[in-house]
Amino acid sequence: MDISLKWLSKYVDISEYSPKELADKITVCGVEVEDIKYLAQGSNLIIGEVLECSSHPDSDHLHVTKVNIGSDILQIVCGAPNVAKGQKVIVALPNAYLPAKDITIQKGVIRGIESNGMICSLVELGVDKKYLTEEQCNGIEVLSNDAKVGDTNPLGYLGLDDVIFELKPTPNRGDVLSVESFSYELAACINKKVKNVREDIKFDNLVPSSFEVDSKTPSCHLFSIKGVRDVKIKESPKWLKEYLNGCSIRSINNIVDIGNYVMLLTGQPLHMYDADKISSHKFVVRDDFDCDYVALDDTTYHIEKGDIVITHNDNISCIGGIMGGKNSEVSNDTKNVAIEAAIFDSIQVRKTSIRLDLISDSSTRFVRGIDESRNAYALDLAAKLLVELADAKIVEETVTFGNPIVNSKPISLTLNRVNGLLGTNFTMKDVKDVFDRLAFENKLEKDTLIVTPPSYRKDIFDTEDLVEEVIRLKGFDNLVSTYPITSNVGSLTHLQKGRKLIRYFLLSQGIDEAYSYSLIHNDMKDDFLSMSFQKEDDVVLLHPLTEDHKYFRKGLLSSLLKAYNYNYYHENNDVKLFEISNVYTMNSEHELLSILLGGKKLNLEWNEKENQDYNFYHIKGLVTSILEKLGINENRYSLVRIEEDNKDFHIGASCYIKTGNTIWGVIGMVHPNMLKKYDVLNCAVCEIDLRYLLDIKSSMNKFVPLSNLPSTSRDIALVIDENIDSDKIIRTIKKNSNGLVSKAYVFDEYKGEHVGSGKKSLAIHIVYHSDKETLKDSMVNPIHENILLALNKEFGAKLRS
Amino acid sequence: MDINKETMLTEIENAKTLNELNELKIKFLGKKSELAIAMSKTGTLPVEERAAYGAKINVIRKEITSAIDAKQIKLEEEEVHSKLIKEKVDISLPGYNYSQGSKAILNATIDEITDILIGMGYECKEGPEVEQDLYNFEMMNVPKGHPARDMQDTFYITENLLLRSQTSPVQARSMLEANGVAPIKMFCPGKVFRRDDDDATHSHQFTQMEGLVIDKHISMSDLKGTLEVIARKMFGAKREVRFRSSYFPFTEPSVEVDVSCFACGGKNASCSICKGTGWIEILGAGMVHPNVLKMGGFDPSVYQGFAFGMGIERIAMLRYGIDDIRNLYSNDIRVAKQFLKEE
Structure with missing residues (x-):
């Protein structure tokens, strides 16, 4: 709201302050002066x-x-x-x-x-x-x-010596949108009195109204019309133009200007109808129309049921509280006018105005609430000005449907409430002084101040609202700094601790943390989904701003692939990223951890020469390290190859992480088609349901006494069918060891001409150990032979010669 | 007996290498050495002379042995030293790279505030980003049709389901969870969404952190003291806070909170951080509105509370001089590498 300082100075003495000083005072008290604008400026x-x-x-x-x-x-x-x-x-x-x-x-x-x-x-x-x-x-x-x-x-x-304050009132302060009401705020800020803001208006010879009014909707409980006849359209006088200019409103003609002037002053929007253009003298407010309608701005709007409209003979002549119609517009040959002052429901006006994308000076005021006590006065003032400035000859009596609702209930305020809420030491005199400055009616009864807020301050309902008036006008400097003493203990939850542990582990491995938009494009939303909840319905925005941010993502990998692409095209082909974020479907919320290793491991030492493409084992190792750190044993989950028709992952080098029937993660290389789609190189990824992971029970650390007895070991090279996974071999070794194999692991894998096609050679290190005695060859040899026999029997494994 | 001890000691002293010394050791103490030969003659002497003769040879032998041992230690030390000299490296070549990742700037900022607030006894609460209108607005004293809804243009999914436009619904949920039992002392960082077109200073997704304290005698002065502690931990020991009257539907009184400029302390009229005002607007805060307390299951005639909220992006951008909010969402590794250091 732009407001004229010249106009305000008619009601409040501001002569002691420069515009800047005044703006600071008002801002500190709670109504922000966003800008100080000069109509014109120049020295000398x-x-x-x-x-x-x-x-x-x-x-x-x-x-x-x-x-x-x-x-x-x-x-x-x-x-x-x-x-x-x-x-x-x-x-x-x-x-x-x-x-x-x-x-x-x-x-x-x-x-x-x-x-x-x-x-x-x-x-x-x-x-x-x-x-x-x-x-x-x-x-x-x-x-x-x-x-x-x-x-x-x-x-x-x-008349260009005015200064405009651009006010940015908070949504609860509808009163600021009226010069009259704002004068009281201004006066309270600088401790002055408001004078001469109301005119005495008397009409000598009012004639009975020629209009009838009615409302058929609960969205309009007060509707008044005043007829004024024989007006003469002309230019407004200089003072009126200046006030309007000072409020950044352009002068049109005397009739329109009077309407705007009264609205600016009182806060009550008026609408002027050309009384000769409406099809009857009966105004009916309704909300049951569903049709197109051309408003004053020459635009056609679609009116729906619920929208408030003013009608004559079943024809719309105004969208209530928002904009008048072309068909009843005041024009240069208008003779007789009907002035409307009504109260329309703020929620309905807001709804219609948002839907029609039509925000007017009038709708802004209705949305914030209007002082209904000014309804009759606003009409009288407009009529008086029409007589003075438009030579109106006949003024009708006002005809009104309904009654204004003016709710100014007294509020009892104690000093305890003020100081208790604020932690201050104000006296009752301090408190009373604030309400005197604000010109709120108040009366001290024993220890209680009975305060009746004026009807224009619709933001004040209860004691805490009055307490706010006290502190904002007394100044927040009166607050001391104390510290709340409570018995609370701050700590992280199990989930928060687990998340932190994983983040710090991944950071320590040189992986950067990503932070992406949760809303994504249709093109990405179905990629890399493998857990069952990810098949649930998408969360889709009703009114997205752009197609790029329309769906709430169900997985994080598409975001990471996109980030890899971005970095790849910014000259980085060693992209290591992880992200932890919530994802949503219409049925559930999940928190995912996703990791991407893209391109080549370029982070070589200065004297190393070889770059290595990231592969399955790079990503698997990260996942198993996390599981180990969380104390999750291998028997709590299994790795299962993904299905052969999977379109997102490399079917030969990807697997699910599964417990029971629940897939709670996926590890693998990205499918070449997806690499092409996201325009990136080789890339290893994983995605894990973090809360599922952190809910898996792990047992507490327990000390195992150390053995001083020596171990003995054997290395073997086995030739087996290349489709046999190594974990099966290891399991068979352990199963056939009489409990004497403490460790067995693969330290090399070879495929190639020396072992024949369809075959591979695994080099395995086997450690024999007993807690009871030192093992001799004579004890180990038969077991070792037994293991080789079992491997041969189960897998046809032969020792590589 | 004709043994020239002094010559032997001189030769030992002059040995240059361990090899030379070893040869001398054989020469002077070996089976064919003069001492060995002399000793072997003991038997040829008269019995009464034998003891004195033997003792005399042994003294010489001991003296030679200890001279060789001492020389050996000395030569070994010299050898190690010259080996180390030869193994000199170029200390200016880089050390091997134990690669480290960088936190996302927004998470790093949240981590920092989390540490401060956990230390002050606050619990960290989380809540859903896809939220019900009830928690996001209605329980925050913003009924349907309330003009305050215009302050936050919201993404709706259905009539009653939305992307939370603030982290306040976590406050509402925490109050209900407490079931009318105070004290509550919580904070809630998280992602929020509003219908803003993305540009340098606006983002349809951003990050908030709110705090809430409810107990019997919580006052606005407690709010001020608390925010001073946080501001000083975050922005330096000399920071002051300033309240300006404002409006939020869920607090009354409501204030905007400025912190004195950490860049210039109010001393630079052309400071790019505070625009020369000496103050930067960082938080919104206030005393929890009685309606909010009531809806959250707390009797407002018994309990009072304060709440505060801040934008994580704004704090990060101010502190690090980031001029485009999109840098926080680009996942650009060149940005990440600039933020390896933890504050």
């Missing part, structure tokens, strides 16, 4: 008269003028096309500063001719072009003949 200005005007001898567009400024006659070179002898003009004298153009005028010589100032256009003085004609925009301002030569306040003469 004076009104002069052009005595002579001739062409510049050395230019095709400049003029040389002699300008009388009363005390002197100045020679000024002027470039404006419209400058002419006899004009009264605004002269910026040497050293004048024009903030709009950021120029300081200096004496000078222009193409050989001395120039002692500048004749100004309004644009150069900073007037917004929206208030100016094309001629005014392109040339110097020509003043009327009544302008006085030598007047050093040309902006005041033009």
Whole structure:
């Protein structure tokens, strides 16, 4: 809301403060002054008269003028096309500063001719072009003949000496949208009294109303019409235009301007109908229409059931509280007007205005709430101005449906409540002083202050609201700094600790943490989904801003692939990323951990030469390390090869992590088609249901006594069918060891010509150990032979010769 | 007996290498050495002379032996030393790289605040990002049609299901979970969503952190003291906080909270962080609205509380001089590598 300081100064004495000081005071108290705007600005200005005007001898567009400024006659070179002898003009004298153009005028010589100032256009003085004609925009301002030569306040003469405060009221402060109500806020901020804000209005000879009013909707409980006849459309007087300009509203004609003036002053939106254009004199407010409608702005809007409309004979003539209609618009030949002042339901106005994307000065006020006690006054004021400024001959009585709801219930405030909530030491005198400043009716009864907030302060319901008034006007400096003493203990939950442990582990392995958008594009949303919940219905936005951010992701891998692509194209082909984030379906919430190792391990030492592509074992190792760190034994889960028709993962080098029938993770290489889709190179990934993982029970660490007895070991190289997974071999070794194999692991794998096609060779290290005695070859040899026999029997394994 | 001890000791002293010394050892103490030969003659002497003769040879032998041992230690030390000298490396070549990952900047900032608040006795609470209108708005004293809903343009999924536009619903859930039993002291970091077009300073997804304390005598002065502690931990010991009146539907009184500028301390009129005002707006806060307490199961005539909230992006951007919020969501490794250091 832009508000005119000149207008405010009519009701509140602000003479002690500069606009900046005033803005600071208001802002500190809670209504933010977002900007201070000057209608026009310039120092060292004076009104002069052009005595002579001739062409510049050395230019095709400049003029040389002699300008009388009363005390002197100045020679000024002027470039404006419209400058002419006899004009009264605004002269910026040497050293004048024009903030709009950021120029300081200096004496000078222009193409050989001395120039002692500048004749100004309004644009150069900073007037917004929206208030100016094309001629005014392109040339110097020509003043009327009544302008006085030598007047050093040309902006005041033009009514351009106003300052506009751009207020940014919080949504609860509808009162700020009225000059009258805001005067009380301003007065309280600077401890002054509001004066003369209401006019006494008396009409000598009101005639009975020619209108009828009715409301058929609960969305309108108060609807008033006042008829005014024989008005004359013309230009508004200067004072009215100035006030409107000071509130950033352009003057149209006297009728429209009066409507805006009364709305700005009282906060009650008015609507002016051309009484001769409406099809009957019966106004009916309804909410049961479903049709198209052309509003004042020439746009067709679709009206739905629930939207408040004002109708005549079943025809809409206004969208209630939002915008009037083309069909009943006041125009240059309007003779008789009907002024509407109504109260429309704020929720419904908000709903309609959002749906139609139509926010007007009127709807803004209805949404924030209107002081209903001003309904009748607003109509009277408008009618009075129509008489004074539009020569109206006949004023009708106001006809009203319903009654204003004015709820100003007294609130009892104790000093305990004030100081208890604030932690302050205010006295009752301090508290009472605040409400006196605010001009809230108040009365001290024993220890209790009975405060009745005025009807325009619709944000005040209860004691805490009054406490806020006290602290905001007394100043927050009155708060001391104390510290709440409670018995709470801060600690992380099991989930938070587990998450932290995993994050720090992955960071320590050189993997960067990603943080991506949760909303993704349709193109990505179905990729890399392997857990059963990921097949549930998508969370889709009803009204997405863009297609890029329409679906809540169900998995994180597509985001990581996208990040890999981004980094790959920014010259990084060693991309290690992990992300932990919540994902959603319409049925469930899951927290996922995903890791991506993209490209080659480039992080070689300066004296290492070989780069290695990330492979299955790189990613598997990260996952198993995490499981080990969490104490999750191998018997708590199994790795299961993914199905052969999987389209997301490399079917030969990917597996699910499974417990019972639940798949809670996937580890693997990305399918070549997906690499192509995301335009990246080789890439190993995993995705794990983090909360499932952290819910798996692990037993507490337990000390096992150390054995001092020596171990003995054997290395074997087995040739087996290449489809046999090594874990089966290890299991068979252990099963046939009489409990004497303490460790057995693969330390090399070979496929190639030396073992024949379809075969592979596994090199296995077997450690024999007993806690009871030192093992001798004579004890180990038979067991070792037994193991080799079992391997041969089960897998056809032969020792590689 | 003709043994020149002094010559032997001189030769030992002059040995240059362990090999030379070893040869001398054989020469002076070996089976064919003069001492051995002399000793072997003992038997040829008269019995009464034998003891003195033997003792004399043994003294010499001991003296030679200890001279060789001492020389051996000395030569070994010299050998090690010269080996080490030969093994000199270029200490300016880089050390091997134990690669380390960087935290996401937003998570790093949350971690930092989490440490502070856990230390102050707060519990870290989490809640769903796909949330019900009930918790996101209604229990926060923002009924349907309330103009405050215009402050936060929200992504809806169904009429009653939305992407949370603030972390406040976690406050509502925590209150219900407490079942009317105070004290509550919690904070809740998390992702939130609003219908804002993405540009340098706006993001449809961003990160908030709110705190809530409820007990019998919690006052606004307690809020101020608490925020001072947090501001000083985060931004330096000299920070002050300033309250400005504001409005949030879920608090009354409500304030915007400024922290004195950590970059210039209010001393630089052209400071890019505080724009020369000396203050930066960092938090919103206030006393929990009685309606919110009531809906959360706490009797507002008995209990009071304060709540505060901050934008993690804003804090990170201010502290690190990041001018485009999209840098926080780009997953650009070049950005990550700049933030290896933990604050």
